[in-house]
Amino acid sequence: MQFIIQKDYLVRAVHDVMKAVSSRTTIPILTGIKIVATEDGVTLTGSDSDISIESYIPIEKKEKEIVEIQKTGSVVLQAKYFSEIVKKLPQDTVEIEVENHFMTKIKSGKSVFNLNGLDAEEYPHLPQIEEQSMFKVPTDLLRNMIRQTVFAVSTSETRPILTGVNWKVEDGILFCTATDSHRLAMRKAAIESGSSDLTANVVIPGKSLTELSKILDDSDESVEIVITDYQILFKTKHILFFSRLLEGNYPDTSRLIPSESKTDLQVNTKAFLQAIDRASLLAREGRNNVVKLTAFEGNPLAVSSNSPEIGKVVEEIQYESMQGEELKISFSAKYMMDALKAVEGSEISISFTGAMRPFLIRPINDDSTLQLILPVRTY
Amino acid sequence: MQFIIQKDYLVRAVHDVMKAVSSRTTIPILTGIKIVATEDGVTLTGSDSDISIESYIPIEKKEKEIVEIQKTGSVVLQAKYFSEIVKKLPQDTVEIEVENHFMTKIKSGKSVFNLNGLDAEEYPHLPQIEEQSMFKVPTDLLRNMIRQTVFAVSTSETRPILTGVNWKVEDGILFCTATDSHRLAMRKAAIESGSSDLTANVVIPGKSLTELSKILDDSDESVEIVITDYQILFKTKHILFFSRLLEGNYPDTSRLIPSESKTDLQVNTKAFLQAIDRASLLAREGRNNVVKLTAFEGNPLAVSSNSPEIGKVVEEIQYESMQGEELKISFSAKYMMDALKAVEGSEISISFTGAMRPFLIRPINDDSTLQLILPVRTY
Numbered sequence: 001m002q003f004i005i006q007k008d009y010l011v012r013a014v015h016d017v018m019k020a021v022s023s024r025t026t027i028p029i030l031t032g033i034k035i036v037a038t039e040d041g042v043t044l045t046g047s048d049s050d051i052s053i054e055s056y057i058p059i060e061k062k063e064k065e066i067v068e069i070q071k072t073g074s075v076v077l078q079a080k081y082f083s084e085i086v087k088k089l090p091q092d093t094v095e096i097e098v099e100n101h102f103m104t105k106i107k108s109g110k111s112v113f114n115l116n117g118l119d120a121e122e123y124p125h126l127p128q129i130e131e132q133s134m135f136k137v138p139t140d141l142l143r144n145m146i147r148q149t150v151f152a153v154s155t156s157e158t159r160p161i162l163t164g165v166n167w168k169v170e171d172g173i174l175f176c177t178a179t180d181s182h183r184l185a186m187r188k189a190a191i192e193s194g195s196s197d198l199t200a201n202v203v204i205p206g207k208s209l210t211e212l213s214k215i216l217d218d219s220d221e222s223v224e225i226v227i228t229d230y231q232i233l234f235k236t237k238h239i240l241f242f243s244r245l246l247e248g249n250y251p252d253t254s255r256l257i258p259s260e261s262k263t264d265l266q267v268n269t270k271a272f273l274q275a276i277d278r279a280s281l282l283a284r285e286g287r288n289n290v291v292k293l294t295a296f297e298g299n300p301l302a303v304s305s306n307s308p309e310i311g312k313v314v315e316e317i318q319y320e321s322m323q324g325e326e327l328k329i330s331f332s333a334k335y336m337m338d339a340l341k342a343v344e345g346s347e348i349s350i351s352f353t354g355a356m357r358p359f360l361i362r363p364i365n366d367d368s369t370l371q372l373i374l375p376v377r378t379y
Numbered sequence: 380m381q382f383i384i385q386k387d388y389l390v391r392a393v394h395d396v397m398k399a400v401s402s403r404t405t406i407p408i409l410t411g412i413k414i415v416a417t418e419d420g421v422t423l424t425g426s427d428s429d430i431s432i433e434s435y436i437p438i439e440k441k442e443k444e445i446v447e448i449q450k451t452g453s454v455v456l457q458a459k460y461f462s463e464i465v466k467k468l469p470q471d472t473v474e475i476e477v478e479n480h481f482m483t484k485i486k487s488g489k490s491v492f493n494l495n496g497l498d499a500e501e502y503p504h505l506p507q508i509e510e511q512s513m514f515k516v517p518t519d520l521l522r523n524m525i526r527q528t529v530f531a532v533s534t535s536e537t538r539p540i541l542t543g544v545n546w547k548v549e550d551g552i553l554f555c556t557a558t559d560s561h562r563l564a565m566r567k568a569a570i571e572s573g574s575s576d577l578t579a580n581v582v583i584p585g586k587s588l589t590e591l592s593k594i595l596d597d598s599d600e601s602v603e604i605v606i607t608d609y610q611i612l613f614k615t616k617h618i619l620f621f622s623r624l625l626e627g628n629y630p631d632t633s634r635l636i637p638s639e640s641k642t643d644l645q646v647n648t649k650a651f652l653q654a655i656d657r658a659s660l661l662a663r664e665g666r667n668n669v670v671k672l673t674a675f676e677g678n679p680l681a682v683s684s685n686s687p688e689i690g691k692v693v694e695e696i697q698y699e700s701m702q703g704e705e706l707k708i709s710f711s712a713k714y715m716m717d718a719l720k721a722v723e724g725s726e727i728s729i730s731f732t733g734a735m736r737p738f739l740i741r742p743i744n745d746d747s748t749l750q751l752i753l754p755v756r757t758y
Contacts, residue, residue: 081660081689088657103690110679111657115690278467278490281460300489310460311482311494 001037001073002097005057006066007089007108010042013055014083016239017046019211020053021079027124032076033083034123035096042067045126046079051208052126053215054240074120075102082106085113127231127242133200135169135193136222139236145176146213148187148342148369153206154180164203166250167227172198177253178206183335184253184358184372185342192222200227203250208232208243215239256358257372261351263327265295266320266364269348273340275315279303280333282310289334290376295319295327305333320347329355330378336361339371380416380452381476384436385445386468386487389421392434393462395618396425398590399432400458406503411455412462413502414475421446424505425458430587431505432594433619453499454481461485464492506610506621512579514548514572515601518615524555525592527566527721527748532585533559543582545629546606548572556632557585562714563632563737563751564721571601579606582629587611587622594618636751637737640730642706644674645699645743648727652719654694658682659712661689668713669755674698674706684712699726708734709757715740718750 017033025031025048034045041058059067075098086094089108097105102117137145146165154162159181168175175188212234216223224235234241279291283305291305301319306312329352340348345363352359361371396412404410404427413424420437438446454477465473468487476484481496516524525544533541538560547554554567591613595602603614613620658670662684670684680698685691708731719727724742731738740750 078689084660085657088653088660090653090657110695111654111692112694113657113661113690113692116688274467274469275490278464278469278492281463281467282492309495310457311492313490313492315491316489 001035001075002069002071002095003037003042004068004070004093004095005042007086007092007094009057009066010086010094013042013044013057013238014086016055016215017044017053018079018083019215020046020048020051022048023080025049029076029118029122030124031079032118032123033079034074034076034120036074036120037067037069037072039069039072042069045123047124047126049124050205050244051211052240052242054126054242056238056240058238071097073098075104075117076120076123077104077115077117081115085115126240127228127233129226129228129231129233129242131226133195133198134224134226135174135191135198136224137174137189137191138222139216139219141189142223143213143216144344145174145187145189146209148344149176149178149185150206150209150213151338151342152178152180152183152185156180161203161246161248161250163207164205164246164250165209166203166253167200167232169193169198169200169227177250179251179253179256179372182332182374183339184256184370185339186253186370186372188368201250202227202232203246203248204232204243205246212241212243215241257370258351258353258357258360261324261353261360263295263322263324263352265301265322265350265352266347267301267317267350268320269340269343269346272317272348273337275303275317276333276336276340279305279313279315280337282307282313283333288376289332290330290378291333291336292328292330292378295322297322297326324352327352327355329359330376331359331373332376335373339373343369343371380414380454381448381450381474382416382421383447383449383472383474384421386465386471386473388436388445389465389473392421392423392436392617393465395434395594396423396432397458397462398594399425399427399430401427402459404428408455408497408501409503410458411497411502412458413453413455413499415453415499416446416448416451418448418451420448424502426503426505428503429584429623430590431619431621433505433621435617435619437617449476452477454483454496455499455502456483456494456496460494464494505619506607506612508605508607508610508612508621510605512574512577513603513605514553514570514577515603516553516568516570517601518595518598520568521602522592522595523723524553524566524568525588527723528555528557528564529585529588529592530717530721531557531559531562531564535559540582540625540627540629542586543584543625543629544588545582545632546579546611548577548579548606551577556629558630558632558635558751561711561753562718563635563749564718565632565749565751567747580629581606581611582625582627583611583622584625591620591622594620635737636749637730637732637739640703640732640739642674642701642703642731644680644701644729644731645726646680646696646729647699648719648722648725651696651727652716654682654696655712655715655719658684658692658694659716661686661692662712667755668711669709669757670712670715671707671709671757674701676701676705703731704733706731706734708738709755710738710752711755714752718752722748722750 091109095107104117106113166177226233300316470488474486483496485492605612679695
């Protein structure tokens, strides 16, 4: 294998596939990056066996030469060293050449590295995925759908299925749902699909979605998504992102969501978020980050917290509208802030069904996003 | 105590004094910030008993009112909470009022905090310093002198005196020297002093200088420096920064510095630094970060490293000039990079006295800075 490549393209591709490489793997060769040079371009692969990322660099782009292939071939190089080296090379172009025993020369200007490589044949094969049931989601929408749900997955392994986000496709709509059993985040959107009768119901590890969202760029193009029994594949122009799926049945969350409400508030999202943030300053220690909300007719909303050792805080917030019963309720400030950050829109509605029942946070006039939080019993 | 203050001034002052507050103190009241309001303004104090910082906010500045004092007095508030609270308050002004039992109300817009305070009389007094032997150093020069030496202090407590920087004043010159016994950094500069026969020889904890340099702003004004037997005081317009001094005699470092040389190199600082940085990529593990430099007549300089398990690297650097004996020498890449970053100037000279003797790095035509490194015996 021998080729000359534009450094910035190489750096970007290495950066992307590094997202899948873990130094704590039980399969030693997975600490490496696989490099394959064909007549058409160079493909890099990184994997921790849960996530695999393939990044493709074509020999030219917009009639500008990016790679000059001198000899096709392949090698696996230690990811840790290779990624540091390419970032720091002195010139705009890099020459990579595999010599005897997979010893690989990396040359740029007056800088010459020789890295011990491994046989690429030893590298595990990526899953073969048949593209029978494919759908598309615009990149920015996909990133939003991930951002608005993934924070709510469980971080505990007590119920492993809850560490993933449930993706359900039904009637041309993709529903993303995450819950750690104390709160729930849901986002839905229409998809572009070849076949209108496409259905799917899978659970994607939260970590996979977080990593995916880091490497999706700000392009207008759509991401192609292929779901199989054990794997999900995300395809962009130059990247293939594979993730394994979680096994097991995701709980039916629809029955958690109250269909009626007793108290309805409308508030400014930002003002409410900042007030909760301040009220939580004294609630973090000892109080488990719990704050109290009181909504009494004729008074502004009050968010408060009281830690006898430290002090107390009261935040008043003007509401836009309030309907229904008066209310006193306690909840986790962190869950509330997470939810408020995930909701789009400057105004939100919060619907309560009493101090002991889960409540809903939604943007005004928009049912594509829903955040649910279970209150905390404090008295 | 009761006053109304512009939030940004309060935030800045709290940020400055927080540099001295440690949560791991054996004196509980030192986890707090002392606030004193007089007719002239508000003074905040933070201390971990090694470092004490006092920040003063005058009632007006450039005819703009900053503080409105309603009642003089004092209190000590938990630094951790107070600093978080002031940063997040909603309005541009903050009202602070001490009520019964040092309970302190902090009010801004519709946000009201009540923090448990402590009696400021219980707070340790800052050292009384007589300003008999004072000198001045311009702020930017002082920051440079700290930056160019403090990195070389020892991080080990084996010889506690080496964890400080030696400051010596002689004949109107301030000499700053730091060494961890493997390398040495020296910077000197003329000072402005009232008395020309001022002398001093003290050792300032490296940590104190690092914290000081963080709170010095980019003003053109000079910092006033007062040295006593046990304390050093740095005074700027609004800040007093006290540090204790290290006890003991600093070793005589002048005899370490070779007065003659056998090989003299002149190289471009940046190109040399980048080459060392790359060469060290493969030297970090197992090789203790040691790289080898070879200077052979008629050839470019070569910096290399070889780790059998990982690979090897050779970096060639064009020198500006080379005089004297040919040389092969090994040294710590980290020490070399630290030294190169501390030296000002685009060209440096390196003077060697053989492969086993300390060598010197200096900017061309400038003897105010000197970096010394002990080589590593590798063969």
